[in-house]
Amino acid sequence: MPMKVISGTANVPLAKRIAEHLDVPLADVVITRFPDQETFIKISENIRGHDVFLIQPSSPPANENLMELLIMIDAIKRASAMRITAVMPYFGYARQDRKDQPRVPITAKLVANLITSAGADRMLMLDLHSQQLQGFFDIPVDHLYASPVIVKYIRTKQLDNMVVVSPDVGGVKMAYAYAKMLDAGVAIVNKQRTSATEVEVLNLVGDVQGRDVVMVDDLTSTAGTLTQAARLLKKSGAKRIFAAVSHCLLTDLGVQRLNDSPIEELIATDSIVAPVASSPKLVHLSVAELLGDAILRIHNNQSVTSLFRI
Numbered sequence: 001m002p003m004k005v006i007s008g009t010a011n012v013p014l015a016k017r018i019a020e021h022l023d024v025p026l027a028d029v030v031i032t033r034f035p036d037q038e039t040f041i042k043i044s045e046n047i048r049g050h051d052v053f054l055i056q057p058s059s060p061p062a063n064e065n066l067m068e069l070l071i072m073i074d075a076i077k078r079a080s081a082m083r084i085t086a087v088m089p090y091f092g093y094a095r096q097d098r099k100d101q102p103r104v105p106i107t108a109k110l111v112a113n114l115i116t117s118a119g120a121d122r123m124l125m126l127d128l129h130s131q132q133l134q135g136f137f138d139i140p141v142d143h144l145y146a147s148p149v150i151v152k153y154i155r156t157k158q159l160d161n162m163v164v165v166s167p168d169v170g171g172v173k174m175a176y177a178y179a180k181m182l183d184a185g186v187a188i189v190n191k192q193r194t195s196a197t198e199v200e201v202l203n204l205v206g207d208v209q210g211r212d213v214v215m216v217d218d219l220t221s222t223a224g225t226l227t228q229a230a231r232l233l234k235k236s237g238a239k240r241i242f243a244a245v246s247h248c249l250l251t252d253l254g255v256q257r258l259n260d261s262p263i264e265e266l267i268a269t270d271s272i273v274a275p276v277a278s279s280p281k282l283v284h285l286s287v288a289e290l291l292g293d294a295i296l297r298i299h300n301n302q303s304v305t306s307l308f309r310i
């Protein structure tokens with residue numbers, strides 16, 4: 001079955017890099033809006049019997065990009081593709097994965113249901129907010145980590161007596177995984193969220209005195225979590241402070257906070273298009289080769305395990 005790579009509008013630069021790595025052209029599609037803002041999609045070439053990889057993260061604007069993904073899957077299915085893999089380097093709504101207050105939805109599950117109902121046969125994702133989200137899908141999920149790309153870069157920094165810090169308790173597993181790869185210690189910042197944009201850091205578990213620090217997290221948005229933790233780390237005697245996230249959703253407020261913080265560099269991947277207001281502290285690494293290699297392996301029914309190694 002021949003392969004076809006199709007991109008929505010959420011992250012065209014990444015899709016182009018993936019297609020370049022695979023040495024295939026992106027399929028010809030028309031994506032427009034009707035005057036009333038409804039989305040119109042037309043696949044302009046034959047994809048009958050193809051193994052289609054549709055690249056469309058649900059990054060901001062989340063609802064627009066999600067709806068575009070669903071409509072594209074429907075168009076591809078009705079064009080008689082043999083198999084559809086939704087490639088979502090960033091899966092939005094992932095943080096709404098539990099009913100932890102009365103009368104709230106589990107939107108991550110709703111989104112998983114929508115994608116499956118639209119007709120996706122498989123998922124290819126990167127650093128989900130939590131591993132358990134894979135279980136929200138009743139179709140196969142290949143879940144990649146950006147860590148091989150990020151660790152390679154961090155090693156070039158030659159940090160001294162390094163400690164990997166999780167800026168919240170939920171990220172401890174991720175911090176341990178990075179610490180193992182970097183042969184570093186681990187520390188944890190305990191935070192409490194007071195609103196969607198504000199966090200309060202409570203205390204630090206572990207020792208960072210006189211040591212270089214790398215904070216790791218799945219994503220940053222308002223940068224409240226990272227910058228508040230960075231201040232506590234500085235107060236606790238940390239030397240150089242770096243932060244690394246898989247998904248950079250930085251808002252204008254986030255960029256401002258990053259610039260004003262003791263963080264030397266924020267390392268992120270291109271799972272999401274770079275923010276309009278950028279920062280000199282922001283370093284973008286590409287996951288195009290990683291995703292491209294995974295696409296090729298899925299297409300050829302080969303194992304993807306080797307992609308987890310550095």
Ligand code: R5P
Pocket residue numbers: 095168170171196197199217218219220221222223224225226
């Ligand atoms: C929370 O569980 C996530 O892993 C991130 O720590 C959080 O969403 C980051 O948000 P912000 O940058 O707005 O503090």
